[in-house]
Amino acid sequence: MSSSPPSSAPPAADGPLPLAAVRVLDFSRLLPGPYCSQILADLGAEVIRVDDATRPDGGDLMREEADLEGFGGGRFFDLVNRGKKSIALNLRDPRAVEIVKRLVVDVDVVLEGFRPGVMQRLGVGYEALATVKPNLVYCALSGYGQTGPYRDKAGHDLNYLALSGALHHNRARDGGPAIGTVQTADLAGGALSAATAILAALLDAKLNDRGRFLDVAMADGALALNVYALSLLNQRRVEPAAGAELITGGAACYQVYATQDQRYLAVGALEQKFWHRFCEILNRPDLSDRGHCCGQEGRAVIADVAATIAKKTLVQWREIFKDEDCCVSPVMTLEESLQHGPSVRRGAVALDSHAQPVLPFPVQMAAAPIAVAASPAIGADTESLLSAAGYTAAEITDWIAEGVVVSDRRASESSR
Numbered sequence: 001m002s003s004s005p006p007s008s009a010p011p012a013a014d015g016p017l018p019l020a021a022v023r024v025l026d027f028s029r030l031l032p033g034p035y036c037s038q039i040l041a042d043l044g045a046e047v048i049r050v051d052d053a054t055r056p057d058g059g060d061l062m063r064e065e066a067d068l069e070g071f072g073g074g075r076f077f078d079l080v081n082r083g084k085k086s087i088a089l090n091l092r093d094p095r096a097v098e099i100v101k102r103l104v105v106d107v108d109v110v111l112e113g114f115r116p117g118v119m120q121r122l123g124v125g126y127e128a129l130a131t132v133k134p135n136l137v138y139c140a141l142s143g144y145g146q147t148g149p150y151r152d153k154a155g156h157d158l159n160y161l162a163l164s165g166a167l168h169h170n171r172a173r174d175g176g177p178a179i180g181t182v183q184t185a186d187l188a189g190g191a192l193s194a195a196t197a198i199l200a201a202l203l204d205a206k207l208n209d210r211g212r213f214l215d216v217a218m219a220d221g222a223l224a225l226n227v228y229a230l231s232l233l234n235q236r237r238v239e240p241a242a243g244a245e246l247i248t249g250g251a252a253c254y255q256v257y258a259t260q261d262q263r264y265l266a267v268g269a270l271e272q273k274f275w276h277r278f279c280e281i282l283n284r285p286d287l288s289d290r291g292h293c294c295g296q297e298g299r300a301v302i303a304d305v306a307a308t309i310a311k312k313t314l315v316q317w318r319e320i321f322k323d324e325d326c327c328v329s330p331v332m333t334l335e336e337s338l339q340h341g342p343s344v345r346r347g348a349v350a351l352d353s354h355a356q357p358v359l360p361f362p363v364q365m366a367a368a369p370i371a372v373a374a375s376p377a378i379g380a381d382t383e384s385l386l387s388a389a390g391y392t393a394a395e396i397t398d399w400i401a402e403g404v405v406v407s408d409r410r411a412s413e414s415s416r
Contacts, residue, residue: 015368016044016368017042017043017044017368017370018043018044018365019040019043019044019045020044020045022040022044022045022046022108022109022202023045023046023048023106023107023108023109024037024040024041024045024046024047024048024107024108024109024110024111025048025050025100025103025104025107025109025110025111026047026048026049026050026084026110026111026112027050027110027111027112027113027114027119027124028111028112028113028141029059029060029061029062029113030060030061030062030113031062031076031080031183031186031187031191032113032141032183032186032187032190032191032194032218033111033112033113033141033191033194034049034060034062034077034080034081035080035186035187035191036111036139036141036190036191036192036194036195036198037084037111038080038081038082038084038361039191039192039195039361040109040195040198041082041083041084042082042083042360042361042370043361044368045109046085047083047084047085048084048085048086048087048103048107048381048385049081049084049085049086049087049376050087050088050089050091050100051086051087051088051089051378051379051406052088052089052090052091053088053089053090053096053378053379053403053404053405053406054090054092054403057378058086058088058378058379060077062076062077062080063077063378075356077375078352078358078374078375079358079359081375081376082352082358082360082372082373082374082375083371083372083373083374083375084375084376085376085380085381085385086376086377086378086379086380086381086382087103087379087381087382087385087386087405088378088379088382088405088406088407088408089404089405089406090403090404090405090406091122091123091124092122093403093404094123095399095404096404096405097122097123097124099386099389099391099404099405100124100129101124101128101129101132102389102390103385103389104129104132104133104136105132105133106389107133107136108136108137108202108205109136109137109138109139109198109202110126110129110136110137110138110139111139111141111194111198112138112139112140112141113140113141113142114140114142115142115143115151115152115154116140116142116145116146116151116152117152119140126138126140126213130211130213133211134210134211135205135209135210135211136205136211137198137201137202137205137211137212137214138211138212138213138214139194139197139198139201139214139216140213140214140215140216141190141191141194141216141218142216142217142218143155143156143159143160143217143218143219144217144218144219145215145216145217145219145220146215146217147215150163150219155218155219156186157183157184157185157186157218158179159219160185160186160189160190160218160219160221160222161184161185161222162177163219163222164185164189164219164222164223164225164226165223165226165229166184166185166222166223166225166226166229168242169226169229169240169242169248170242171242171243172242172243172249173242173243173244173249173250174243175243184222184225185218185219185221185222186218188221188225189218189219189220189221189222189223189224189225190216190218190221192221193216193220193221193224194214194216197214197216198214201214228240228245228247228248232245244294244295245294246270246292246294247270250294250295250298251291251292251293251294251298251301251302252267252287252290252291252293252298252301252302252304252305253267253268253269253270253274253275253278253291253292254267254268254269254270255267255302255305256331257305257306257309257310258306258309258310259309259310259312259313259314259316259317260310260311260312260313260316261313261314263313263314263330263331264314264330264331265309265314265317265328265329265330265331266328266329266330266331267305267327267328268327268328268329269291269326269327269328270292270327271327272291272292274325274326274327275288275291275292275326276288277324277325277326278291278326278328279291281320281321281324281326282305282308284304284305284308287301287304287305314330317330318330338357343362346364347364348360348362348364350370350372351372352372352374353372353374358372360372377408378406378408379405379406379407379408380408382396382400382405382406382407382408383396383407386399386405
C-alpha cells in the first residue's frame with residue numbers, strides 16, 4: 001500500500017493548509033469531539049488537548065494507558081488525535097482555571113464534549129471564556145444538546161440512532177435492528193455537524209469580529225440524516241417498512257447478492273440504463289423492466305437475480321464487471337479496501353510511524369499535504385504552552401510540584 005498520491009494527481013501547492021492560523025482548545029474525550037478536532041487539525045489548525053492532570057489516562061478511556069478492552073490498546077485514540085498537542089491541567093484548582101483563561105486569549109475555538117453544565121461548574125463555560133475572548137467560537141458537543149428533557153441523560157451512538165428512528169430502519173426485512181461498525185450519530189451527526197458549524201462560525205468571527213456559542217446535539221444530527229425515510233413518511237403518512245423500499249432492500253436494482261463463495265456483490269443500478277446493462281450481462285433481458293418493483297414482484301426478481309449471482313465466485317463477477325459502467329461493486333473487507341480500493345489509489349490513506357494505515361481528512365485540495373504525526377502523551381506540551389503564554393519557569397515548576405499541571409518532558413522530546 002502506498003501512502004503517496006498517484007502521479008496523475010494535481011501537485012500540492014507550497015502554501016499552508018487553510019486553517020494554519022487557527023488555534024483550538026479541545027476539552028473533548030472519546031470519539032465525537034476528538035474526531036471533530038482531528039478534522040480541524042488535518043486542515044491545518046493547531047489543536048491543543050486539555051487532558052485531566054488528576055487521572056492516569058488523562059480523562060480519556062480511549063488512551064493506551066486505559067487499555068479499555070475492545071478499543072485496540074490506544075490505536076483508536078491515535079487515529080483521532082494525530083498531531084495534536086497536550087496540556088494536562090487539574091481544573092478543580094482555581095489556578096488551572098486561570099491558565100485556561102489566559103490560553104483562551106490566543107485561541108479561536110473551544111470545543112468540549114461534556115454534559116450540559118460541567119464546563120460552567122469548572123469555571124470555564126462559554127460565559128466565562130467569552131469575557132476574556134469576545135469573538136471566541138465555543139462549540140458544546142453533547143448527546144442531547146443544552147436544552148430539552150434529555151439534556152442531562154447519558155448516551156452513546158447506539159442511543160442517538162435509536163431515538164432518531166435511524167436504528168429502526170437499519171435492519172434486514174425479517175430481522176431486528178442491526179448495530180453497524182460505523183458510529184453514524186457520533187461521526188456524521190455529531191463530529192461532522194460540529195466541524196461544519198465551527199467553520200461557519202470562524203468565518204463569521206473573521207468577517208464580523210463576533211463570537212458564537214454552538215449547541216451541537218448528536219441526537220439532532222442523527223435525526224437530520226434520516227432524509228429518505230422522512231420523504232416516504234411525508235409522502236405516505238405511513239412509517240416506511242424496513243427492507244421493503246426501493247433503496248432499503250425491497251428492489252432488485254438496489255440490492256446485495258451472495259456469490260458462490262459466500263462473498264457479496266453490491267448492485268446499485270438505480271437508473272434504468274444501468275439496470276438494463278446489468279440484465280444484459282446476466283443474460284436476463286426479461287428482468288429489464290422489473291428492477292424497480294417492490295413487494296411480492298420485487299422479491300421474485302431478487303430471487304431470480306440471486307440465483308444467477310450464486311453461480312459464480314466474487315472473483316469471477318469482478319472480472320465480468322470490471323470494465324462495465326452499471327454500478328456493480330464487490331463488497332470489500334476494510335483490509336481489502338485499504339489494499340486496493342479506490343480511495344487508497346487516490347492517496348486518501350497514509351501510514352503512521354508504526355506503518356499502520358490512518359485516514360486523514362478525505363478531501364484533496366491545493367495546499368500543503370496533510371502530515372501524519374503521532375498522538376500526544378499526557379502533558380507533552382504543558383511546559384512549552386505555559387511558557388509561550390508568559391508564565392515563568394519558576395511558576396511552572398511550582399505548579400508541577402503542586403499538581404496544578406502535569407508535564408511529560410520525555411513525551412515532548414519524542415513521539416510515541
